[in-house]
Amino acid sequence: MADRRGILIPLIILGFLFFSPDPGRPAAGRFNERPRVEDVVAEEQRSLWTLQNSTYDALGRGEDERRLNLTGLEPDRGYAWNALPTVKARAQEQLEYALGDAGKQALEQGRSVSGEVGLYQNVTGYVHGKWVRSKVQESVAIPQLNLSNYAPQDPFGLVRPTPFARNITGNEGDVRLRLREKDPAQYGGPFYGVNITMISAELTLQDNESGSEEELQVRGVYYSDFGQAVMTTTSDKFAGIFMLPHFALSERAFPAAKSLLNESIPRTIKRQLQGTLDQINPWTPNVNGLPTSPFDPPSCELIIYLQQLPPTGTTAAAYTTSLLSFLERELRFPTGAFLPPAPELRFSMLVFSPDCGYVLESKGEPDYVPSEGKQLTGPKIEVLYKNGRHHLTIFTLTLLAQIFLLLRQMREASTPSTRSRISFYTVAMLTYGDGFVMMTFLMGSLFIPGLWVNLSGTAFLAFISASFFGMRFLLDIWTGQAPERAQQAREEAEEERLRLERVRAHLVRIRAEREARVAVAAEQPDTADANVVATPPPPPLPRVAVTTQTMPDSLLLPATTQRPTDTGATPVFMPSDQQGLEPIAQPQGALDQLLTAPEARLASFGSLYTRFYLLLLGTLFISLNAASWPAGPRRFYFTTLSLAYLSFWLPQILRNVQRNCRHALNSEFVVGQSILRLVPFAYFYGYKHNVLFAAQDFYGLSLLVIWLWIQVVVLASQELLGPRWFIRKDWAPPAYDYHPVLREDEEGATMPLGxxxxxxxxxxxxxxxxxxxxxxxxxxxxxxxxxxxxxxxxxxxxxxxxxxxxxxxxxxxxxxxxxxxxxxxxxxxxxxxxxxxxxxxxx
Structure with a gap:
């Protein structure tokens, strides 16, 4: 009967996925302290009314800030709002450096700089770079907050206060931004002569000193006339989206942002009332969109200024605003026109936290030379998808080459003798890599709509390589090496049987000695009342020979007993008329069960198939979790995983040593697979413009390449010098002698034949x-x-x-x-x- 125990774990996983509660659904419970939608909408309407009746620069007029009744502006909170004018001045300096006098005039007069400086109108894309502490940090006083005011209260009392999350304490680190600009037709337009639209961004701040990484989502507005974005977070303790217009750098930009928010916020509140938007906080800073739990620690709120910079390079002057607009239309709706390459997005960044009191800015000119930092740079989303399609095409060709080499190796290993020389685990690790690519690309196709077709096609090709060709080759190798596994199981069973026999014989001898001592003690007179010298104990008796006549069939035989040779044939009873053949029932003793159990316990290939995919899913889940780890542990995990994967030639080296054989794999298969399997690692470790924006790590890449080619050199040396040239003879089992000295007869003659x-x-x-x-x-x-x-x-x-x-x-x-x-x-x-x-x- 087939062993179906391996299906238990997949059923448990499927049951967990089907019966797990919806994370977006409110939790039912007695102590659920989440507010109702009606209460949240009432607070939002009150904040919207405050925004509609506010004036510019209300945050910097002393007593006037009391009249701006918004959450986060209360005087008793102690936020560092006095440093906001200084932060604004620093943001204005970045704008003037990027656009010159045209930028200053755009702020004061509200006119566009498109005719003078080349800027993108739509800035949807990815940018990354480095951040440092701003030079205005010294003028910002660190707020002294009472953490007890932010600690929630549960039914058992006040929860112990915890430090704020997203509190950046280092002096430098890395930053990544994914910008998403909304459709200007629905979420934008000209207001008071200024072109403005809604924008959101996923911000990732990594602290190199502490190793922490903070990921959040911010929302705001983008002034396309002079290329500036103002964004903020919104939470229960900070009504950032309602005070966003007050963060504008000029009085001319304030009414445009105010008018845009007066249109977009009521639309969001209407969706909440209609039930089409079930989020408690539509502007939540959580990237996954989930609401903040009352028992989560408070987080630092952020206000972000982004300023677009003109393209750089030798041909930067040729990229006017009209040319960039034409490039944007061609990238979004391609017509086949021959165009120059689209320049990268370039932004300067300024981050201010009013409750935690830190100011960060991007590292770049004019304060730093280009070799130290180039501000935030990255491709537009259309360029990123285009490059991703090209890179996927190259990787698809790599997979096709891997399949071609695998098919040639399968054709060469078409006999049981050649398959017996190939390591099962080497082919399994190669197949495992293709399966991991398949699962990763399928997962990525769900979140990257622009590359869905390409990712799905490449994942299907990896699925063909892993599930059809790779698993078929594994099945052939598994079948060809079945006698070897059976022989090994029999040898292990024989060793276990001999050990049990030795233990049994030793127990019988101890029992006989004990009985002999008891018999001798019974024959001695009672000396309890007389002073009699104790006699020495009798000498130990010899070992008792135990035969099969004195032992039942269920007991183990001693090691000295002569045994018949088991040929594996089933004995039958053959009557005189040659009809009615019936097998003779043989008693199954402990020895017979021990000898027949290894073949029954041999794992079937189906169970290995299940274990293979369970291990694949487990590695995928751990890798997805590791993507959110701090930089140090994450780099260590993925480097260790890469080293383990690129060790696929080690099992073959050990197989060659064990069997003392060579020519197991073709040289073209070994060299070709070694080169092709390094292509993804060379892309992510050595290529600067990869789709994941992974930092270049030539040391890590060199480690992977050297480790893999050391294995290739060892395999080549085994072909030339012998499989066991680097180990001692007593470290490996004796090899079969293909050139024995022939003897005169088989009865132990000592002279060679002839x-x-x-x-x-x-x-x-x-x-x-x-x-x-x-x-x-x-x-x-x-x-x-x-x-x-x-x-x-x-x-x-x-x-x-x-x-x-x-x-x-x-x-x-x-x-x-x-x-x-x-x-x-x-x-x-x-x-x-x-x-x-x-x-x-x-x-």
């Missing part, structure tokens, strides 16, 4: 079969002796040849003789004596 005849014929050493066949063309014994090597004749050595080669030579000689006889017979039948003489002379 030595007695050689002495009788007074020959110094008998010849090998191949030399004998060559010498048989002459009639004198000297012809045979002349064909021997000079060293053999001089020193009296015996020359032996391989039995297989001798058989082949004998067959070839017989074929030549048959052909010669056929020629002579044809000459005799169809000719005369002269033709026969001519044929014989020709031979």
């Amino acid at each position: 030595l007695s005849e050689a002495r009788a014929a007074d020959v110094s050493a008998p010849t090998s079969p191949l030399v004998d066949r060559r010498a048989s063309l002459g009639s004198l014994p000297t012809a045979r002796r002349s064909s021997l090597p000079e060293k053999a004749k001089a020193k009296g050595r015996r020359v032996f040849d391989c039995a297989i080669a001798s058989k082949i030579s004998r067959c070839q000689s017989s074929k030549l003789e048959d052909r010669a006889m056929l020629v002579v017979w044809e000459a005799w039948v169809f000719g005369g004596v002269d033709e026969v003489s001519a044929a014989m002379s020709g031979l």
